[in-house]
Amino acid sequence: MTMTPNDLELPVIKYGAEGCDADFVASLKQFGFAAFSNHPLDLALIQKIYTEWRDFFASEQKHGFVFDRERQDGYFSLEQAEHAKGQALRDYKEYFHYYPWGRCPSELVNDVREYYQQAFEFAQTLLGWVERYSPLSISRHYSEPLQSMIRASEQSLLRILHYPPMSPEQDTLPRAAPHEDINFLTILPAADGPGLEILSQKGEWITVPSRSDQVLINIGDMFQEVSGGYFPSTTHRVATPSGLDLSRGRMSLPLFLHPRPEVVLSARYTAKTYLAERLQELGVI
Numbered sequence: 001m002t003m004t005p006n007d008l009e010l011p012v013i014k015y016g017a018e019g020c021d022a023d024f025v026a027s028l029k030q031f032g033f034a035a036f037s038n039h040p041l042d043l044a045l046i047q048k049i050y051t052e053w054r055d056f057f058a059s060e061q062k063h064g065f066v067f068d069r070e071r072q073d074g075y076f077s078l079e080q081a082e083h084a085k086g087q088a089l090r091d092y093k094e095y096f097h098y099y100p101w102g103r104c105p106s107e108l109v110n111d112v113r114e115y116y117q118q119a120f121e122f123a124q125t126l127l128g129w130v131e132r133y134s135p136l137s138i139s140r141h142y143s144e145p146l147q148s149m150i151r152a153s154e155q156s157l158l159r160i161l162h163y164p165p166m167s168p169e170q171d172t173l174p175r176a177a178p179h180e181d182i183n184f185l186t187i188l189p190a191a192d193g194p195g196l197e198i199l200s201q202k203g204e205w206i207t208v209p210s211r212s213d214q215v216l217i218n219i220g221d222m223f224q225e226v227s228g229g230y231f232p233s234t235t236h237r238v239a240t241p242s243g244l245d246l247s248r249g250r251m252s253l254p255l256f257l258h259p260r261p262e263v264v265l266s267a268r269y270t271a272k273t274y275l276a277e278r279l280q281e282l283g284v285i
Contacts, residue, residue, distance in 0.1 A: 006199055010208055015039045024126065026219075033198055033218045034233030035208070041118055041215055046189045047064075047220035049111050050251040055158045056108065057094060059164040064153040065103055067094065072279075073102030075121040078164070091176045092240075095161040098229040101154060118159045119187045123150070126217060127185065130231075134207045138230045145265040150184060150228075155258035155275070161230065163195075163238065163250040164230040175250070181220035184271075188216040199235040222258070222274055 013023045015036040027034035035076060067074040074097060076082075081090045098104050098112050104239040127146040133140060141148075150156060163175045175195060193209040198218075209215065238250070259265070261272035269277075 006203070008057055008204060008206055010035050010198065010206060012211075014212065021129040022133055025130055026148075028217070028219055028231055031198065032207075032232040034238075036215050036217070037211070037213050039213075039215045040122060041060060041189055042115070043189075043213060045100040045111060045118075047192075047212075047252060049115060049190050049253060050106055050167050052111065053096070053152055053160045054162065054249070054251060055094075056105065056146060057164075061105065061245075062096070066106070069095065069191060071102065072098045073099050089177070092166065093163045095159050098158040098160065099156075105145065112158060112160065115253070116255065119158075119189075120150075120257070121158065122189055122215075123185055123187055123217075123255070123257050131254075134227070137228070138227050141266075142226060147273075149259040149263045150257050151260075153258050153260045155261065155271070156183075156256065156260070157207070158253070158255050161252040161254065163193075165247045165249045166240070175240050178235050178237045181218060181256065182222065182275065183220040183258050184222045184226075185257045186216075186218045186220055187255040187257070188212045188218065189253055189270060190216075191252040193248055195238040195240075195250060197237050197239050205237075220256070221278070222265055222271060225269060225274065228266070237261065 010031055010033055011023075011027060013020050013027065015038045022035045024036070026225045049138055054059050062075045065075040067076050067080060076095050076097070077091065078090070078094050081093050081095070098115065098116065102118065104112060127150070131142070131146045134142075162269055178199070190210060190212050194207075196208040196210075196216075197205045197210060200206050218236070219231045219233050221233045223231055258275070259271040261270065263271045263276075
């Protein structure tokens with residue numbers, strides 16, 4: 001795969017193909033994102049989680065899991081959802097934060113626990129590739145191996161995310177306004193509907209095709225900090241649907257990987273101080 005700074009289409013890399021590790025890291029460097037087909041995550045399990053949690057979000061049960069402001073686990077309603085940095089309006093979404101140590105409906109926990117572990121192990125493999133192909137001038141500043149930064153972290157979280165259907169009067173509300181992810185690395189299996197767009201280096205929005213067999217990986221702000229800006233944390237958004245798509249909901253399942261709080265990101269931040277600063281900006285602490 002040949003990649004140039006002028007590409008306006010995110011390439012899809014076949015996981016397991018010769019050179020896929022180098023292509024993955026090259027895509028992260030160019031786009032801040034990479035896309036895999038033929039990946040090891042269980043597609044049937046992902047679809048099952050979408051179905052089960054769509055029912056959860058439609059039920060009154062969710063109100064028994066209202067998020068804990070200190071622990072940041074549980075259910076975030078439309079009124080409690082975050083807003084992107086610099087944005088006045090909250091995103092039009094509801095979601096549930098699952099941590100292995102946190103609360104979760106008993107009938108749903110086994111599937112999310114299994115998926116969390118699958119995605120975490122996948123991320124460990126990918127971070128090994130990133131370290132392997134990082135220039136020495138960059139990797140020499142990593143305070144410890146990238147894989148160990150997230151190992152045993154209790155901050156990594158699985159977000160089960162529901163974008164509700166919208167009425168015509170709501171078409172100006174952002175599903176997810178332009179933003180960058182706070183965390184280290186994000187593992188994002190295909191959502192069950194379109195909408196994701198990423199901002200290119202030329203300032204143009206690139207539509208990411210919605211493919212059921214695809215998984216996306218993107219650099220977060222913490223990893224941009226660790227790499228001294230070499231790997232970019234790219235602005236992205238979930239575009240508000242139009243026309244017939246307006247009445248469709250959308251499910252998504254990002255795993256936000258975080259380093260342990262004491263991990264040194266740079267001379268300016270540890271993971272703990274960086275996260276606290278950003279959560280305050282988002283208005284959730």
